[in-house]
Amino acid sequence: MLAHQMAMESPMIQAEMVEATEFPELANRHGVSGVPQTTINDGKAHVVGAVPEPNLLAEIQRVLAG
Amino acid sequence: MAQLLNNDITQQIREVFDGLKNPVHLMFFGRVDNCDYCDDTRQLVEEVAEISDLLSIEIYDLDADADLAEKYNVDKAPGLVIAAKEGEQITDFGVRLAGIPSGHEFTSLIQDIVLVSNRDSGLNPQTREFLKGLDKPILLQVHVTPT
Numbered sequence: 766m767l768a769h770q771m772a773m774e775s776p777m778i779q780a781e782m783v784e785a786t787e788f789p790e791l792a793n794r795h796g797v798s799g800v801p802q803t804t805i806n807d808g809k810a811h812v813v814g815a816v817p818e819p820n821l822l823a824e825i826q827r828v829l830a831g
Numbered sequence: 832m833a834q835l836l837n838n839d840i841t842q843q844i845r846e847v848f849d850g851l852k853n854p855v856h857l858m859f860f861g862r863v864d865n866c867d868y869c870d871d872t873r874q875l876v877e878e879v880a881e882i883s884d885l886l887s888i889e890i891y892d893l894d895a896d897a898d899l900a901e902k903y904n905v906d907k908a909p910g911l912v913i914a915a916k917e918g919e920q921i922t923d924f925g926v927r928l929a930g931i932p933s934g935h936e937f938t939s940l941i942q943d944i945v946l947v948s949n950r951d952s953g954l955n956p957q958t959r960e961f962l963k964g965l966d967k968p969i970l971l972q973v974h975v976t977p978t
Binding site for chain 1: 868904907925927929930931932936942946947950951952953954958959961962963965966967968969970971972973974975977
């Protein structure tokens with residue numbers, strides 16, 4: 766999983782695969798309608814679908830830029 | 832309980848794990864109440880761990896082992912940490928799973944074990960360079976459903 770690969774690269778990153786039907790409150794809080802959905806920093810950004818590496822990286826950069 | 836992984840699957844996984852480079856340590860966090868999938872997930876990851884000598888596993892309880900759960904940022908059960916191990920030293924790369932890894936996610940579990948065993952992200956140089964420079968925490972939570 767791409768998120769896990771990113772976690773390998775930095776101690777600043779934690780990447781968690783969350784099974785949405787077992788944790789519906791979290792899925793609701795993150796507004797999950799389609800999976801997979803990658804939510805960054807508990808809702809600062811959301812990426813829907815299995816996107817390529819540069820796309821997820823760009824979202825992380827956007828979040829960090831505030 | 833009957834074996835969850837059949838012989839075919841076990842053999843396929845064994846062939847993948849034959850290529851494992853370095854030891855991997857699995858830390859499973861369950862809870863006694865309000866966890867419908869804890870027993871099955873625990874059995875599943877134990878069976879996976881048995882397939883290779885390079886894999887070790889410890890079973891914990893989210894409540895009884897709350898300090899450890901907090902240390903590893905695990906707050907959901909069933910929860911799994913996939914960490915590197917060198918001798919007695921465990922290195923956490925922040926790789927987590929929450930919920931039962933069934934269907935397509937089972938393949939992800941196997942791939943994640945290989946990933947941590949490789950000790951390498953496999954990402955592009957530009958991505959690596961950016962991520963290595965990170966000085967603020969990033970939490971990535973990937974919502975999935977079993978297929």
